[in-house]
Amino acid sequence: MCTGRVDLAFLLRSFIDGADGVFIGGCWPGECHYLTQGNFDALSNVHLCKKLMKHIGLNPDRLRIEWISASEGSRFAEVMDDFSKNLRELGNLGTAAGENGLLRKLEAVSKLIPYIKLVERERLRVLVRTEEAINEFYRSDDFDRLFNELIADKLAISQMVTLLREKPLSAGEIAESLGLDPSEVSRHLDVSARQGLVKFDNEQNLIVAA
């Protein structure tokens, strides 16, 4: 098994289960024990996951990837000490600033994983497999734009639908729960109503999941 096997779903599941942090240790770039250089896939996955975390208000420093070879025992110890020190400073999951209502948001992201995998393959794949190229891409404005276009909206709708499955709400209540601008919410409602995901319930005067 390779670090590239670490599915987005594993990372999200850990946070859903209440992990304060998740650490991935991989082979140094170019020293893959397989032919596949799957550590680059792991790196891309981590970048993507950090972006998602940031987007939902979860501190991305709670996720860390490091390259450590089997002969670097002391480095491993140092890195783990440092990571646990950072996590202690951040406090338990959900206690840091902005980390409220996380569970619902994480579940909404989890539901989107199949879609995110498709987007990653079609639009976010970095063709030059080097650490620099991957880091550069995920820090670029291009990536920000693609993320907002392709994932952020879907995520908002997914969160909205998840919310509405619990109980019908008004547009204002949705905006408040999700921390979104009311105009954004109405745009999302428009799209999702056309896709048949939500509908307006005239009797209750509320929006319900379809």
Add this chain to the structure above:
Amino acid sequence: MEKELVDSLAGGNYGDVMVVGGGISGIQAALDLANSGFKVYLVERSPTIGGKMAQLDKTFPTNDCSMCIESPKFIECDRNPNIEILTYTEVDSVEGEAGDFKVNLIRKPRYIIESKCTGCTTCVEACPVSVPDPFNQDLSGNKAVHIYFSQAVPLVPYIDERCLYLEDKKCSICVGVCKNDAIDLHQKAETLEIKIGAIVLSPGYDVFNPKLRGDYGYGEIENVVTSLDFERLLCATGPHEGEILRPSDKKHPHKIAWIHCVGSRQVIEGGNSYCSAVCCSYIQKQVILTKDHDADAQATIFHNDIRSYGKDFERFYQRAEKLPGVEFIRSYVSIGREIPGTKNVTIRYSTTDDGVKEEEFDLVVLGVGLNPPANVHGLANQYGIELNAHGFCKTNPFNPVETSRPGIFVSGAFLGPIDIPESVVTASASNALVGELLDFRRGNLARERVYPEERDVSEEEVRVGVFACHCGANIGRIVDVPSVVEYAKGLENVVHAEDGLFICSTDAAAQISNTIREKGINRVVVAACTPRTHEPLFRDTLREGGLNQYFFDMANIREHCSWVHSKQKEEATQKAKDIVRMSVARTKNLEPLQEFDLPVNKTGIVVGGGLAGMTCALSMAKQGFEVELLEKDSDLGGMARRIHTTLEGMDVQAYVGELSRKVYQHPLVHVTHDATITAVSGYVGNFVTTVESEGRVKEIHHGATVLATGADEYQPTEYLYGEDDRVVTQLTLEEQISQKDEGLAQVKNLVMIQCVGCRQEDRNYCARVCCSQAIKNALSLKEHYPEMDISILFRDIRTYGFREDYYRAAAEKEVKFVRWEADDKPVVEATSEEGRPVLRVTVPDPVLGKKLAIDADALVLSAAVIPAAASKEVAKLFKVAQSPDGFFQEAHVKLRPVDFAADGVFLCGTSHYPKHIEETIAQAYGAAGRAVSLLSHDTVTASGSVCEVKEDDCVACGACISACTYGAIEFHDTPQGEKAVVNPILCKGDGLCNAKCPTNAIILKHFTDEEIFCQIDAALADS
């Protein structure tokens, strides 16, 4: 085993090889031979296999637990159908010749009928007699009937001759308590005749006995112990369960002294003139372990040269030296006296600063050296082999595992004082030489292992058994193992949980197999050490219990827990529970998987045509296998072309010439010159290597790979090298000597500087060969130019083993040795003295306490050996690891010294680490032996943990196909349209495709999403 033996006896007692001595070297030889298709008799005089390594606590320089790494090999031997273990057995006579030996064995009476004994130890409990326990160096008692140690193979007691019945016919309690009638106090020695084709002698060594000469007070002063005694004191299975207690009052010694070179490097009556080669490092190990046991302990080490010449030994020395309360003092010592009352011991020593001092210690440990095995002359006569001047086996330096008698080979410390990896290397090497002799009968007598039929558990409820190991004290000292067991009993699906001192021991493993059957267990969790070393053993145990081997999970509560949290016992125990909970949760979803056999391509390739590569390739060919030898230069020979003689005086050029002629002439060796490897693909048994040579490209299909890419000489930037022609390296000097260079005759004063470019921050290792090389050249110079003044400026002279004799010879021929310290290097300047141009070398002399200036005509630098420039590229191509110093990293420093972690790839020669010619040759044979034990199989078994597609879920998006570099996935047509399908032979189980598949249609078996989710959930569940 007894029954198998009887069966084989009825068949005429035919075997292929007899291995004499069941220490680590004999064990490895037996395993390699058996796995290469030979039937082996493993003959051991003591009641169990294991040898000296079994008595050691840890091993340097990694501080791995000795028994933990050795005992899986006991079980491997025991379970191998082609190895007959004959313990408590002596060789009586040897007749015949290579290919056809007849050996008479005497099986000494154990007074136990092996076939009836269950190893229950009821007799041991009942026995009223306590005798000193030889396994614990007589430091504690054991019963007159006892099992030699708890991991013994065979796990059967023996009765000591000091038994009351055997002495006076007074007691027979044991006979009464044995329910199986397994005790026979009238047993007599039996003789047994076996017929074999070759013999491997691995009788090991004896430790030097300081009692004989009496100068260290050993045997008279209670608190003077040998280093082997101290190993037992350190060990969890030792006389005081791992507490270091001194003999006189069983109290913790606080101030401990170690004395180096006891019985070694001594040219006095009763001493050994050679260096025992292992003591410096084992003493450092003992110091580190003592500090682990008691952080406040004070350790004083009295030493001569520190000989940290092996891989990572230099860092190990630094680690010991830097510990607080540890002092290394360079001084000869003598034992003073025992203080009445306290029974403390005084040591007299001298330092350059303080003169002679006498100091008191609570305990004194003698760093005893290695002697030839007991009664070595009788042994030599019996086998008709010659011994060297030191009483070790005499061998040909160009074939270091061959004795003077054809058909008889040697491995391990009978060759001379060597450490564990070299004992293992020479064991594998003896497999190669036996293979050259007996290739024609390979496989004729060998049998396959048969397992019980696998139980179908598909209709059963999940029933988990948890087996938690104390690992002696490795886990038990930190983690409260019984409480982990209690905790495990409360976990979902767990029907059985128990703990054991060493659950990898033969009896514990057999017990697990029984428990699986008796309790109807269908999932097994072993909470112990690492799957890297022990998973194969426990999977095998499941198969013995009739369970699919993939119904197993290992919870690593040692490396991941007790070893890294040794200061936090409570938290470590909690973490161990968490780890076990995760494993148990995972097992619920495990599925039975089938492994399958892949064909093995019978060709090998050897990369590098130096001495190592040529020796290895030729041996593989002589064992009947096709070999492609790839050399980057236009000539064979490598670095050896620049070496003319060895320290022992062998003609290297003549040998290299002869060897390359044989390589070119052998019909099975195909040499490619000017070769560049451009691509490597495939896997064990089926590699494809693309080679370019002189514009042509060829693809080689091969089953095994040996890397022998050699090393380079460091090109110094210090001491005016490259600026002044009078400054040369040792290799250049050697060329000048061999060419009788005219300039040399003019040299009146020559200086050599050691450790140039190594033993320093950027190259923190000892290049191992330079001290011997300097002394070799100094002796040659003294022979040709007796008037020449030669000074060798050194830090530690590291002429380990028999090379010490040449160091002494050089000193006797008035070669001057001047020591300098790392922080005060020699200084060289080109100047003139009375009109004569000289190289003025200034060096501080710590003995004289002032600067010493030598006006030299020539300066010779002992430049470091550095990894070959090509190694890095080769390492990448073959996916193998390099050490921080850039040398190839073997799979395990002690027990897999010629294997890479990557299956099917082996290494030898100086690409592994600097080494002498005879060591290089031994390792080359070792690699040939290992490679052939792979190539002699028709198939290798591929893992069952590969990917599979759930076709109903596959949307044919192709994400998995583009993720798979192995090309293991492709589309195929189904009635439902195109679907992905995995070729399990090509799948390597990395699982990348799983993380890419949007519909979770592709699954990596044994690491499925469900299995991992269960672990994540369990990890974060409230305990």
